[in-house]
Amino acid sequence: MEVLKNQYPCTVAYEITQMAFTMWQLGWDERNGGNISYIVKEEELVSDIDLHGETRHIPLNFDFESSLLDGKLLLITASGSYFRNMLDFPEKNIGLVRLDLTGKKLDVLWGLEGGGVPTSELATHLMSHETRLSVDPEHRIVLHNHATNIVALTLREPADEKRVSLLLWKTLTECIFIFPEGVGIVPWMPPGTAKLGKATSGKMEKFRIVIWPGHGILAAGNSVEEAFGLIETVDKSANIYMLAGSQAEYFLTEDQLRLLCNENNLQVNKELLELQIEEV
Numbered sequence: 307m308e309v310l311k312n313q314y315p316c317t318v319a320y321e322i323t324q325m326a327f328t329m330w331q332l333g334w335d336e337r338n339g340g341n342i343s344y345i346v347k348e349e350e351l352v353s354d355i356d357l358h359g360e361t362r363h364i365p366l367n368f369d370f371e372s373s374l375l376d377g378k379l380l381l382i383t384a385s386g387s388y389f390r391n392m393l394d395f396p397e398k399n400i401g402l403v404r405l406d407l408t409g410k411k412l413d414v415l416w417g418l419e420g421g422g423v424p425t426s427e428l429a430t431h432l433m434s435h436e437t438r439l440s441v442d443p444e445h446r447i448v449l450h451n452h453a454t455n456i457v458a459l460t461l462r463e464p465a466d467e468k469r470v471s472l473l474l475w476k477t478l479t480e481c482i483f484i485f486p487e488g489v490g491i492v493p494w495m496p497p498g499t500a501k502l503g504k505a506t507s508g509k510m511e512k513f514r515i516v517i518w519p520g521h522g523i524l525a526a527g528n529s530v531e532e533a534f535g536l537i538e539t540v541d542k543s544a545n546i547y548m549l550a551g552s553q554a555e556y557f558l559t560e561d562q563l564r565l566l567c568n569e570n571n572l573q574v575n576k577e578l579l580e581l582q583i584e585e586v
């Protein structure tokens with residue numbers, strides 16, 4: 307715990323650096339790929355973080371207002387940070403900022419050392435947090451990476467949410483339990499733009515998982531474990547689908563998916579799978 311106290315502003319910052327290393331080991335975060343942000347509560351901070359002292363300010367370079375996020379504390383990975391060595395240099399690779407959205411700036415409270423700034427996907431992170439908080443007050447984390455099998459899947463399948471959600475569910479039985487709402491997909495767009503942030507956060511109203519074709523995936527959740535587990539499950543199913551390839555003949559059927567839903571009282575996305583079969 308002393309190590310934690312000296313090196314990190316809160317326990318979850320340590321969990322995030324550990325997860326970043328794991329994701330790099332999985333091949334999901336090459337070079338400086340991937341970014342993470344997490345809403346922190348003041349009571350979760352170690353006592354020696356100065357919340358009211360002089361800080362460095364980083365201007366917000368896109369239009370964004372949110373009464374849900376204004377004043378909140380956010381842990382966020384730095385632009386250009388390498389997930390491979392985040393554990394070794396946490397104070398350089400992540401930062402704790404206070405969102406001063408009224409003042410259109412971020413106040414750096416810890417980290418981002420050496421003049422660092424938040425990830426270039428800041429717009430996507432802030433807009434997605436806002437949307438998820440509006441549908442789930444317990445929401446905390448937005449996680450983006452380049453999970454290999456998911457990106458491969460997007461090169462093979464059209465950006466069709468119903469088709470991709472169903473094929474992920476039909477490939478691996480646990481999927482419909484883990485993401486009963488399915489997956490959202492946005493059209494391809496240049497990264498690091500507010501336009502991509504708006505499209506992604508729009509999808510976050512319905513989905514906790516949003517896929518960026520030819521690029522990667524985002525997951526939102528109430529904990530580090532939950533967001534990581536969502537991506538892990540989608541990537542696993544995409545991996546099996548690619549392994550089985552065109553030889554596959556025995557996917558789960560829609561009737562088997564309905565059986566899983568009915569037996570377990572799953573609240574599945576009805577736009578993807580109609581549960582009621584009309585009696586004739």
Ligand SMILES: [Zn+2]
Binds near residue numbers: 451522
């Ligand atoms: Zn990316």
